[in-house]
Amino acid sequence: MKARVHITLKNGVLDPQGKAIQHALLALGFDGVDDVRQGKYIELDLSENDKDKAHTHVEDMCKKLLSNMVIENYAIDID
């Protein structure tokens, strides 16, 4: 099974890198980008075949290592 994890900054947490990307897009002539928030994407190959169990397992990974719960949210996609 494959798990795809998106790590994003929580609302209210300043994202200077997102801001820099937004400015660079503007400099390249891309108008109409009101805001940019950047994050991380992590792909995991799992030996588990039960979707629910895999989800629980990856959620535990997110809490213990993959994300920092003080500043980040995670979203898990399994297929």
Next chain:
Amino acid sequence: MKSAVMTFPASNCDRDMYDALEKITGKVPHKIWHQDTEIPPVDLIALPGGFSFGDYLRCGAMAARSPAIKQVLAHAQRGGNVIGICNGFQVLTEMGLLPGALMRNRSLKFVCKTVNLKVENANTTYTSAYHENQNIEIPVAHHDGNYFADDETLTRIEDNGQVVFRYVDKGGEVSKDANPNGSQHNIAGITNERGNILGMMPHPERFIEDIQGGTDGRGFFESIINSLN
């Protein structure tokens, strides 16, 4: 006072910390490798600056899950003293021993210079040799020193006197210009509620002898000796 300095792969201020502790305490600190499963009984464990594990995933994230960290946690829970300087501060927040997180500098630039710090609380294990509101000069060198905590946490650590050092200008004013990294409330260093654990981004171990350009870091180590001897 017995101390130990931890080394992770890509720590680079462990030797400075080792030298500072040896010169000021007069005792040779133990060296701990991140894979050690036992730490000799000590009063103080120091987590040094550097770029442990290449800052992979998040600064300090990998180091905070090292085998030796279990012993650091046990030491901290027994009330033992732990300091984390720069990367060590990042490790302590990743371990959950200190509140908040250290994010990419607001400027997105690596900042390497001498800054002024105000000693906000001189009544701690780590600051008793300074006086309240003393303005000291200490170097910083980091890319991820932007201290963040939610509003509730900020209020709590401010009210408890856990904010120990704050970035100020030469005149001692807390200002945006004096803030090298965008830290909330210009926070440069904090303790936990119990006061046995301290994390700070600036490097006192780099300012203990004239040849280094300043000696304001000595007070940090002298405070520790006063408190723990």
